[in-house]
Structure formats: structure tokens, C-alpha cells
Amino acid sequence: MWPLLGNAATVVQLTGVDPLGLINMIRQAAQTAKQNKADCEHLARRTDELVELVTILRARGRVEPEAARTLAALDETLVEAHQLVVSCQGHGFMPRLFKAGRNSDKFKDVYKKLDACLRNFPLISHIIINRRLDAITMATNNGGGGCGAPRLDTTSTTTTAMVVAEEDSAAAHGVEVFTLAEVTVATDNFAVMLGAGDSGTVYKGTLHDGRHVAVKRLNRSVVRRGAEDAFGMELAILAPLRHHHIVRLLGRCAEDGDLIVVTELMTNGSLHDHLHGHRHSSPVTLTWKARVEVLLGAARGVEHLHRRAVPLVIHGGVSSSHVLLGDDDSWAGAPRLTGFAASVWRAAGVDSQPVTAIAGAGAYGYADPEFLCTGRIKPGSDVYGLGVVMLEVLTGKPPVMSVWDERAQSTTAPVTLVSFALPSVEAGRLVDVLDRRPVVAPAPWQLEPLEMVAAMAARCLCLHGDNRPGISEVVVNLERALQLICTRGNF
Numbered sequence: 001m002w003p004l005l006g007n008a009a010t011v012v013q014l015t016g017v018d019p020l021g022l023i024n025m026i027r028q029a030a031q032t033a034k035q036n037k038a039d040c041e042h043l044a045r046r047t048d049e050l051v052e053l054v055t056i057l058r059a060r061g062r063v064e065p066e067a068a069r070t071l072a073a074l075d076e077t078l079v080e081a082h083q084l085v086v087s088c089q090g091h092g093f094m095p096r097l098f099k100a101g102r103n104s105d106k107f108k109d110v111y112k113k114l115d116a117c118l119r120n121f122p123l124i125s126h127i128i129i130n131r132r133l134d135a136i137t138m139a140t141n142n143g144g145g146g147c148g149a150p151r152l153d154t155t156s157t158t159t160t161a162m163v164v165a166e167e168d169s170a171a172a173h174g175v176e177v178f179t180l181a182e183v184t185v186a187t188d189n190f191a192v193m194l195g196a197g198d199s200g201t202v203y204k205g206t207l208h209d210g211r212h213v214a215v216k217r218l219n220r221s222v223v224r225r226g227a228e229d230a231f232g233m234e235l236a237i238l239a240p241l242r243h244h245h246i247v248r249l250l251g252r253c254a255e256d257g258d259l260i261v262v263t264e265l266m267t268n269g270s271l272h273d274h275l276h277g278h279r280h281s282s283p284v285t286l287t288w289k290a291r292v293e294v295l296l297g298a299a300r301g302v303e304h305l306h307r308r309a310v311p312l313v314i315h316g317g318v319s320s321s322h323v324l325l326g327d328d329d330s331w332a333g334a335p336r337l338t339g340f341a342a343s344v345w346r347a348a349g350v351d352s353q354p355v356t357a358i359a360g361a362g363a364y365g366y367a368d369p370e371f372l373c374t375g376r377i378k379p380g381s382d383v384y385g386l387g388v389v390m391l392e393v394l395t396g397k398p399p400v401m402s403v404w405d406e407r408a409q410s411t412t413a414p415v416t417l418v419s420f421a422l423p424s425v426e427a428g429r430l431v432d433v434l435d436r437r438p439v440v441a442p443a444p445w446q447l448e449p450l451e452m453v454a455a456m457a458a459r460c461l462c463l464h465g466d467n468r469p470g471i472s473e474v475v476v477n478l479e480r481a482l483q484l485i486c487t488r489g490n491f
């Protein structure tokens with residue numbers, strides 16, 4: 001189709017309109033379409049979803065041959081989409097060209113082409129990063145010592161490679177590079193700890209320009225195979241993500257064996273701390289409205305990763321510790337996802353994909369049972385994690401806990417929240433496990449929206465990923481539950 005794509009002019013370049021301009025023109029033309037109005041508007045929405053991708057690719061400047069081929073096909077499809085929408089405006093010679101009957105086939109054809117382009121991008125990113133890793137590994141192993149020089153151990157080689165490989169991506173997305181001295185000053189020598197996770201410890205900091213930030217420093221004393229690789233991967237995956245419900249990556253530092261990620265500060269900590277910590281009067285524990293708002297925000301973040309991010313991402317670690325809450329006035333409506341160390345780019349054309357040793361599908365209590373059996377991760381693994389978070393929010397209980405055994409007069413060995421609460425939910429007895437902090441004795445009209453959330457949680461927690469709902473269905477369900485709560489008095 002486009003044999004010399006590396007350097008060849010694309011259709012868009014030939015027509016003199018850039019892809020963002022075309023997307024805009026499609027949007028405008030759809031508004032005035034007279035025939036196939038619904039199809040035109042749908043097509044406009046689909047092409048609107050490409051704005052992020054096109055912006056990122058333009059920011060990169062240099063385009064690899066694989067990406068150039070797909071970009072050219074995308075350009076060509078955008079031109080076709082624009083012609084099709086214009087043809088539906090009912091004047092000129094185009095309407096004669098695309099008769100109504102044939103138009104529906106034309107729309108299908110354009111959707112197919114758009115899908116084909118979008119499916120290619122994760123694969124392309126994968127190829128490009130692997131190629132860079134190979135080149136860097138070869139250079140590191142051959143360089144400096146010549147024949148007989150000792151080979152670096154694979155972990156540190158891969159680490160160097162990952163860090164360098166993410167540099168292109170991070171730089172293209174405006175991620176700043178900080179020196180260790182700058183980070184040390186910003187954090188007052190790592191004085192205030194915000195939290196700690198599997199891959200590092202997070203500190204509070206203030207940059208020279210006054211921005212408050214969270215600084216995650218890989219805990220190098222923890223010998224965890226692959227932890228450093230995860231760090232580089234986290235940067236590469238997080239750098240291009242821009243969404244209201246995903247924490248924003250601001251900077252990084254790789255110096256003197258220190259690997260540091262700088263993100264925006266989420267001043268109200270994690271959902272886990274609010275639900276299970278020692279806060280006496282957290283707004284999350286006070287109302288069901290706030291709780292469902294937080295769930296909805298988290299679900300929207302996952303929806304972005306699964307359906308709109310470029311490349312698509314599987315989070316791999318959805319948990320209440322990875323749902324962060326922001327400013328006082330808007331925090332309940334603006335939770336953001338973090339914890340991307342186990343994330344992977346979604347592979348094209350497969351239902352599930354193998355993961356490396358460093359990635360997974362959730363910590364204990366959150367892990368997708370299908371992943372535990374097969375070792376393969378899929379978007380449904382995140383839906384399972386979100387199902388556990390939904391149960392945490394409904395019951396106020398942590399993902400793993402001990403329960404009091406009346407007969408033995410002692411606490412049991414730790415059990416998961418799923419095995420503790422799901423039987424009651426499935427039996428229609430949510431009240432038996434419902435958290436009483438927001439409403440001590442909920443009336444049936446208050447229980448109804450919570451039962452909607454519980455029923456959705458139960459579906460998210462199906463053993464087989466294929467039986468779980470897609471993330472957009474979860475979002476719609478939570479929107480409905482929230483709407484019901486709001487119309488019934490914001491309890």
C-alpha cells in the first residue's frame with residue numbers, strides 16, 4: 001500500500017492537512033451530516049479517541065519504520081473517514097458517489113481499518129523497545145573490555161537497558177530529569193515517608209519551583225529479582241499516560257545506583273489508608289456517595305488503560321493501595337491510579353499474555369485466580385482486582401484478614417476478603433457484611449444502589465476471566481449506582 005513509508009509522504013502530507021486537523025474536520029462535518037447522522041457521530045467519536053495517540057507520535061519527532069507504516073495507514077483512513085462523513089452532508093457529488101445502502105458498508109470498512117491500525121501500535125512499541133534493549137545489551141557486553149572481558153550480570157545489564165530504553169519515551173513526554181542532589185534537596189534528604197510498596201519507598205518533596213511531589217525511590221536493600229527492571233518499565237508505561245484518574249509522572253532520576261520516580265503528590269493518601277488505616281474521620285468512611293465516587297474514578301482510570309491509552313495497558317496491580325486521593329475539596333471525585341510496576345503493554349491480537357517474573361496480576365488477596373493457574377494476564381485480571389476493591393469499599397474490610405471464630409474463641413488463620421464476603425453477597429445478604437460506618441441501619445432504598453455495586457463486584461470476581469464484565473460495563477454500573485445515591489439524598 002505504501003511501499004516507501006520510512007521517508008515517503010503520507011496521504012495526509014499530500015493533502016496538506018495534519019491528522020489532528022482532519023480529526024477536527026471529521027468532528028465538524030459530523031455535526032452537520034444529514035444522512036447516516038448516528039454513524040457519522042460515532043465515527044467522529046472514534047477518531048476523537050486518536051487525538052492522544054497522534055499528539056504523542058508527533059511529539060516524538062523521529063518515527064521508526066514500523067510505526068511510519070501504521071501511521072501512514074492511519075492517515076489514509078482518516079482522509080477516507082473525512083470523505084465519508086462529508087458525503088453524508090447531502091450536497092455536491094459525493095452523496096451520489098456513496099449511496100445510502102453502500103454507506104453502511106463504507107462505515108464498517110473504515111472502522112475495520114481504524115481498528116487494524118490501533119491493534120498494531122502496542123506491537124510496534126514492543127518491537128522497538130526490544131530492539132533497543134538488544135542493541136544496548138550487545139553494546140554493554142561487547143564494549144569496554146573487548147574479548148574475554150567479564151560480562152555484566154544480566155540483572156544490571158537489563159536495568160541499564162530498561163532505564164535507557166525508557167529515556168526516549170520519557171523525554172518525549174516532557175518527563176524531567178533530576179539529579180540526585182536536586183531530589184535530595186526536594187525531599188529534605190528523604191525525610192517524610194508517604195508510604196512503601198513492593199518496589200520502593202515513597203517520600204514527600206517540594207521542587208525548586210514550589211510544586212509538591214511524591215518521590216519513589218527503589219529500595220535497593222531489598223533483594224528482589226527484577227525489581228529494577230520493573231522500575232524502568234513503570235517509567236516507560238506511565239510517561240505517555242494522561243488521564244484525570246491516573247497519577248501524572250513528572251520526573252525521574254537515575255544516578256549513583258539510585259532509581260527514582262517523581263510523580264504529582266496526592267495529598268490525601270491511599271484508599272487503603274482511608275478504609276483500613278487509623279484515620280478517625282475520613283470522608284471515605286462517612287458517606288456511600290464518597291465511596292462510590294472513589295470506585296467510579298478508579299474504574300474510569302482502568303477503563304482508560306484498557307480502552308484508550310496508546311499503547312493499551314494492563315495495570316496488573318489494581319488494589320486499594322494503588323488508588324490515591326487528591327486535594328481536600330475534590331479528592332473523592334478525583335482518585336488516581338498508581339503502582340504501575342507490574343503493568344504491561346497489552347499484546348495485540350491475543351486474549352491473554354504471559355508476564356515476566358516481575359509482573360503479576362495482583363498482590364495476595366487481589367490476585368486473579370485465572371492468572372495464578374495459567375501465568376497469563378489479561379484485562380480481566382484488572383477487573384478482578386477492582387472487584388476486590390469494590391468489596392473492600394462495601395465491607396470496610398481489608399483484602400486479607402483474620403476473623404473471630406466463636407467456637408474456637410480465637411482468630412482464624414488469614415482468609416481473603418473474597419472468601420469471607422462473596423458468599424453473603426451471592427446469597428443476596430449484603431447486609432451481613434456491609435460496613436456500618438456510613439449508615440448504621442440502611443433502609444431498603446439506601447441498600448438498592450449498594451446491592452447494584454455488590455452484584456457487579458460478584459461478577460468481577462468470577463473465577464474465569466471470560467465471565468467477568470468488561471471495564472466499561474463496570475463504569476456504567478457504578479455511574480448508575482452513584483446517580484441513584486445522589487437522587488436519594490447523598491447518603
Ligand SMILES: Nc1ncnc2c1ncn2[C@@H]1O[C@H](COP(=O)(O)OP(=O)(O)OP(=O)(O)O)[C@@H](O)[C@H]1O
Nearest residue numbers: 195196197198199200202214265266321339340341
Ligand atoms: N503520588 C503519591 N502521592 C501520595 N502518596 C503516594 C504517592 N505514590 C505513592 N504513595 C504512597 O506510597 C504507597 C506505595 O506507593 P506505590 O503504590 O507506588 O508503591 P508500590 O506498592 O511499590 O507500587 P508497585 O506495586 O508499583 O511496586 C502508596 O500506597 C501510597 O500510600
